[in-house]
Amino acid sequence: MKILVTGKNGQLGRSIYKIVNTANGDNLPPNEFIFVGREELDLSNNNSIINYFDNHDKFDVIINCAAYTAVDKAEKEQEFANQVNHLAVKKLASIANKQQARLIHISTDYVFDGESDKPYIETDTTNPINVYGKTKLAGEKALQAVMPMNAIIIRTSWMYSEYGNNFVSTMLRLGKERDELNVVSDQIGSPTYATNLAGAVLEIIKNKEFSEESQATQIYHYSNEGGISWYEFAKEIFKIAKIDCKVNPITTQQYPTPAKRPRHTLINKDKIAETFSLVISDGTESLQHCIKNIKGK
Numbered sequence: 001m002k003i004l005v006t007g008k009n010g011q012l013g014r015s016i017y018k019i020v021n022t023a024n025g026d027n028l029p030p031n032e033f034i035f036v037g038r039e040e041l042d043l044s045n046n047n048s049i050i051n052y053f054d055n056h057d058k059f060d061v062i063i064n065c066a067a068y069t070a071v072d073k074a075e076k077e078q079e080f081a082n083q084v085n086h087l088a089v090k091k092l093a094s095i096a097n098k099q100q101a102r103l104i105h106i107s108t109d110y111v112f113d114g115e116s117d118k119p120y121i122e123t124d125t126t127n128p129i130n131v132y133g134k135t136k137l138a139g140e141k142a143l144q145a146v147m148p149m150n151a152i153i154i155r156t157s158w159m160y161s162e163y164g165n166n167f168v169s170t171m172l173r174l175g176k177e178r179d180e181l182n183v184v185s186d187q188i189g190s191p192t193y194a195t196n197l198a199g200a201v202l203e204i205i206k207n208k209e210f211s212e213e214s215q216a217t218q219i220y221h222y223s224n225e226g227g228i229s230w231y232e233f234a235k236e237i238f239k240i241a242k243i244d245c246k247v248n249p250i251t252t253q254q255y256p257t258p259a260k261r262p263r264h265t266l267i268n269k270d271k272i273a274e275t276f277s278l279v280i281s282d283g284t285e286s287l288q289h290c291i292k293n294i295k296g297k
């Protein structure tokens with residue numbers, strides 16, 4: 001197999017790289033993977049995408065981990081976010097189609113408005129409330145239109161990892177610098193440890209459901225088990241990391257941001273777990289694992 005992974009410097013791209021390159025008899029061989037960042041494959045420019053694929057052999061699988069993920073900045077950089085999250089995805093889908101490659105694309109819980117109190121299932125009505133969510137939804141729709149077969153879209157949420165800036169690394173830093181912190185308590189979501197999602201993506205590639213020909217394109221939801229507010233999440237991080245920092249709950253209104261955030265985006269993972277026989281990892285255990293790795297760096 002020849003597998004292309006975009007977004008090699010991002011949280012998910014690096015997590016996939018780590019698993020693939022960790023000795024484990026069960027893994028797909030590292031030499032089947034090519035990891036690319038924006039230097040090699042710039043998604044902000046369709047000509048660069050075309051050039052990249054014109055100059056490389058066909059791929060069997062393309063995993064698109066790259067995205068414009070700056071949720072607040074996207075409110076001002078609408079066109080740029082739309083190019084990377086929508087038009088580039090459409091182009092990747094049409095190339096994957098031509099190459100008869102499978103495409104795994106990552107999307108977000110922010111395609112929902114967060115007004116439902118039940119965990120979202122894949123067929124629930126989408127209604128993004130910020131530019132980032134709108135561009136990611138446009139990417140999903142373009143992919144489905146161009147590639148009705150052989151692609152999968154995985155919507156994930158509140159991702160954290162050992163890499164880059166994310167809520168866990170930010171809390172670990174701020175918790176050491178300050179005696180107390182105000183954290184929003186009225187947004188509830190499902191945190192996702194990037195290593196767990198990376199493992200799930202690799203399991204899916206090895207699964208017959210995915211590799212069998214002519215599967216209709218599907219959407220799946222993936223996060224760790226457990227729903228939590230940012231406030232509770234911060235408290236859990238400090239408890240695990242043994243950081244003495246008081247956390248004060250505040251409302252979204254008290255912490256205005258350029259992009260609106262959905263209030264409640266728990267996602268239901270039953271479909272992905274059942275289809276690919278995946279065990280969804282417990283949220284606390286995954287957080288402990290990640291913090292241990294960050295501390296050990």
Ligand SMILES: NC(=O)c1ccc[n+]([C@@H]2O[C@H](COP(=O)([O-])OP(=O)(O)OC[C@H]3O[C@@H](n4cnc5c(N)ncnc54)[C@H](OP(=O)(O)O)[C@@H]3O)[C@@H](O)[C@H]2O)c1
Nearest residue numbers: 007009010011012038042043044066067069108156158159
């Ligand atoms: N993080 C979350 O909480 C979260 C939640 C829900 C869904 N998701 C989705 O999960 C996926 C992976 O997220 P992540 O947290 O791993 O993201 P990330 O850490 O922000 O990484 C995204 C990667 O995309 C690359 N990229 C951005 N613009 C590009 C361009 N024009 N051309 C090529 N590459 C470009 C970035 O490259 P540089 O390193 O060069 O900037 C970065 O390495 C994304 O689809 C995201 O929308 C994330």
